[in-house]
Amino acid sequence: MKLEPFYLIVDSAAWVERLVPLGVKLLQLRIKDMEERRLREEIRAAKAICAAHDCTLVINDHWRLAIEEGCGWVHLGQEDLATADRAAIHAAGLKLGLSTHDEAELATALAASPDYLALGPIFPTILKKMKWAPQGLDRITEWKRRVAPLPLVAIGGLTPERLPGIFENGADTAAVVTDILLHPDPEARTREWIEATAPWR
Numbered sequence: 081m082k083l084e085p086f087y088l089i090v091d092s093a094a095w096v097e098r099l100v101p102l103g104v105k106l107l108q109l110r111i112k113d114m115e116e117r118r119l120r121e122e123i124r125a126a127k128a129i130c131a132a133h134d135c136t137l138v139i140n141d142h143w144r145l146a147i148e149e150g151c152g153w154v155h156l157g158q159e160d161l162a163t164a165d166r167a168a169i170h171a172a173g174l175k176l177g178l179s180t181h182d183e184a185e186l187a188t189a190l191a192a193s194p195d196y197l198a199l200g201p202i203f204p205t206i207l208k209k210m211k212w213a214p215q216g217l218d219r220i221t222e223w224k225r226r227v228a229p230l231p232l233v234a235i236g237g238l239t240p241e242r243l244p245g246i247f248e249n250g251a252d253t254a255a256v257v258t259d260i261l262l263h264p265d266p267e268a269r270t271r272e273w274i275e276a277t278a279p280w281r
């Protein structure tokens with residue numbers, strides 16, 4: 081399966097409405113700490129916008145709601161995976177993306193038959209505190225050898241300037257949060273990302 085090379089991660093349907101119409105084709109809704117009723121509304125709104133713009137929507141963490149709302153993709157970390165009902169996810173026809181950060185997590189993730197694997201953090205990230213040191217570019221090459229033919233998503237501290245290194249070392253997709261959401265002009269930066277990833281589309 082070929083995965084879109086630009087993977088935008090946002091934390092609200094308002095961001096989806098702002099940025100997806102610019103041409104984003106793979107988007108993760110990553111919302112933390114929200115009560116279920118509002119979360120469901122956010123998922124519904126994001127799903128409608130993504131459907132209207134032919135953008136693949138991935139729901140982070142909330143696999144039950146993703147099933148109930150008829151979504152197509154879910155992304156889970158290793159702790160999420162440990163408690164998720166994988167049979168229910170599979171039965172609902174949900175595609176599955178999984179995080180990995182080290183050898184043990186890679187083995188666990190490969191055994192769960194995912195549809196893509198993510199490796200991070202490639203560079204330092206300001207989004208969240210991480211217990212892993214930055215992986216660096218050589219690790220991408222190693223991971224790609226181990227996960228192929230599954231698509232490999234690189235995440236953590238990515239910018240348009242860092243994309244050639246990511247893709248030349250074997251990543252299929254680059255995921256990003258703060259380089260776009262904290263940029264003074266998120267729309268312009270999104271367009272830069274779309275253009276910068278064009279050679280790998």
Ligand SMILES: Cc1ncc(COP(=O)(O)OP(=O)(O)O)c(N)n1
Nearest residue numbers: 140155156157158179198233235255
């Ligand atoms: C594409 C992608 N890769 C990694 C993550 C991180 O997932 P996880 O480890 O579960 O951490 P949280 O994002 O839930 O804080 C991701 N969300 N997306």
Ligand SMILES: Cc1nc(C(=O)O)sc1CCOP(=O)(O)O
Nearest residue numbers: 200201205207236237256257258
């Ligand atoms: C959510 C997340 N997961 C990571 C991992 O390594 O699993 S790194 C990360 C943060 C990505 O944000 P930014 O593009 O702002 O660095």
Ligand SMILES: [Mg+2]
Nearest residue numbers: 141156157160
């Ligand atoms: Mg998670």
